[in-house]
Amino acid sequence: MSENRNILTKKDISSAAIRWMLIAVCSFNYETQLAPAVVYSFAKVLRKIYPDDDEYVAALNNHYKYYNSQPYLSSAILGAALAVEEQEGIKGLDAVQNLKTGLMGPLAGIGDMVFWVLLPTIFGGIAAYSALDGSPLSVLIMVIYAIAIFLIRIQFFGLGYRGGRMIVTQFGAELNIFTEAASILGLTVVGALVPSVISVTTGLKFTTGDVSTELQGILDVIMPAMIPVALTALTYFLIAKKKVKMTTVILCVLVISCITYQLGILR
Amino acid sequence: MSGFQILVLLTLTCLAAYDTYGIQIQFFSNKVIIGFILGLVFGDIKTGLYLGGTIQLMSMGVVGLAGASVPDYTVATLVAVPIAIKGGSVEAGLAIGIPVAMLSVQFDIIHKIANGFVARWSQNYANKKQFGMMTSVIWLTVLFQVLKYLVPVALATLVGVNIINDILAMLPDWFMGGLSVAGKILPVVGIAILMNYMPTAKHFQYLIVGFVLFAYLNVPMLGVALVGVALAINFYKNAIEKQKANAVIGGLEDE
Known part of the structure; x- marks a missing residue:
């Protein structure tokens, strides 16, 4: 696998990014958390990567497993996972799984802090105080904020995708070892997940x-x-x-x- | 309430629900925005903005992280603004909006349990190679999310407030309490499945490292992950060296 495989077009990547936003946390369940939303996001692009039915099912089942992270930063994680999946195909399933598991915990930590606590508190706070005075400025602030959030979210997926391709090119032949190393990161995070969730x-x-x-x-x-x-x-x-x-x-x-x-x- | 006002209220409720868990641009679910739009339609922007701002400040820091169910102040705003403007007092709006927000905690737990069944249903379709149905049923989770908002808002603003209290009184305590305990235990199933697919037995020691860091030393998740990265790099380097050494030995044997 020395040369990059280019199965997915830019349009495919955008479609996966938008499909992620369509379902996201609506699908949250206690057992596999956001897994159904991941499946929904990947359903079309995986079909393109795996024309064979059985391989497609195997790849889908890989994504029905437990996944949860902050939804915005998840876009980056999923982008990276998709890039690895495109390059490695069916033999890269473990690499894809370990990458997702390794990244979801730490990025959830950062993402929750920045996007669920910090930014809403700052912008929501300013908007709320000017709303108490009956000022329409509050509405304007939230309009700008919402547009910014939307643009950031679209960017994250592509960012992750390009990062994921870099991982594959860089580690190429040693991908097995890289996968096992990623699973060590994943298990460390799972160890912390048990007392936290x-x-x-x-x-x-x-x-x-x-x-x-x-x-x-x-x-x-x-x-x-x-x-x-x-x-x-x-x-x-x-x-x-x-x-x-x-x-x-x-x-x-x-x-x-x-x-x-x-x-x-x-x- | 006029037909137009009801239409706007219910449409905004659907959009707010979808924004909260779906597209999440933090716009239609924003309490100030809801206050503004409903204020505009119900004829009192000032009260709408004031209530939106008040509830926004109340909700600050109430975030359902990691799938936790918390009182939903977005629903509270949707209920409180029409009632406050129609009833003529901000207090009346808050007095009815806040209990509805509390009720949404129970609805949220039920929603997330129901989603579990949808997830397995979808996966069954995948295994049966019915890929169209596989993705279609996932939309049910979005429908649940919208209903979770639409039902309490419609009940409280259109039918009457007492019905909310009646529903709360009707549900037995063992069921409500049992649900919240189940909500705290159920992530264990996902984690166990994940462990089942990872080399858990081979690399068991790293689970202990992560656990000790978080549970004993209170290291935040990012810190735990950084230690995990260090351990992973260490493993990677050793494994590469071992591979090279093996290659050298292999080379010597060839001679």
Whole structure:
């Protein structure tokens, strides 16, 4: 794979970028988060990369896996993933997956801070204060802000795509090793993901005489996020080793959640 | 409310819903913009802007990061402005808008659970090679998002406010509480599937590194990722050197 493959046109890239914006967070689900929106974004371009039905299905299934990041910066991640997919084809599926997983955590951190907290606070704040005075300036500020956001979002996808092509050219022959290295970054992020996105705690209390002790306090002393870790280990065991179907696991979680909430075990 | 006013209110509700989770240009979902447009249509721009600004300030910092469900102040604005202008007081608008925002937390959890079923439905179509249906059903998630806004706004402004409280009272506590616990646990399924597809058993130690950094040392996600990058570079260099060394040994053996 020494020469760049040029399957996708500029128009294809733009279409994938816009298709990402059409669904985005609307598709957020607890199990795979933004994966359906990724599939929607990639459906057309992947078909072009994989004319063969079976390869296309395999590539699609790769993108039905857990993905979540800040939606604006996701454009850049998806652009890069698409570039790798275009160059490597079906043998690059792991590389694509690892790239997405490695980038989504850190870019979510930056993106959430800048695009969900910082900018809305600054611009929303200015607009809100001038709105309290009944000034139409507030409307003008938000119009300009919205146009800027839209333009930035379109740019991010192309930026990621060009970056992704660079990765492939640069690492070329060593892509296997690069993929494994990317998976190390990915696993480090997943390790941090467990205590950050699974926020369930126990409400159990022990009463000995007059003193009541909260179990969560004891667990926190032993190890932080102990319940999330235990749940992750159990679910991983069920899905990876016991081959339990995802639907079964989800239904169990729903039933167990209602029961343990009623009994005051989990909250 | 005139027919035109209702039309504008409901259209703006759909646009605001789509802007919140869909195209996300932070325009139609912006409380000041909603206040302005509804103020214009209902005949009191000043009150509209004032309410929009007030709710915007209330909502500052209330962000549903990482898929968390938070009170939706955009819905609150859509409900509060017409009621405030029709009822003649800003307080009346806020008194009804805010409970509706709280109710949207439950709607959001239900929306995200329903999306899980859509995701699997779509994937089934992919496996059956019905690619048209595969992408079409994903639009259901957009429909849910729009309904999540349209139903409470229509109920509160057209039917009456009491119905919102009746709905809240009707749902049993074990169900509502159970849903919120499920919302906190369910990401575990996605993470487990991800781990299943990564070389988790081979590189287990890096999970521990990430966990310790975040859970014990409170390193932000970017910091964790930077350590991850360092570890990845280290692995890459070692692996390349090993490959070269093997090549040299291989070369010697050839002689």
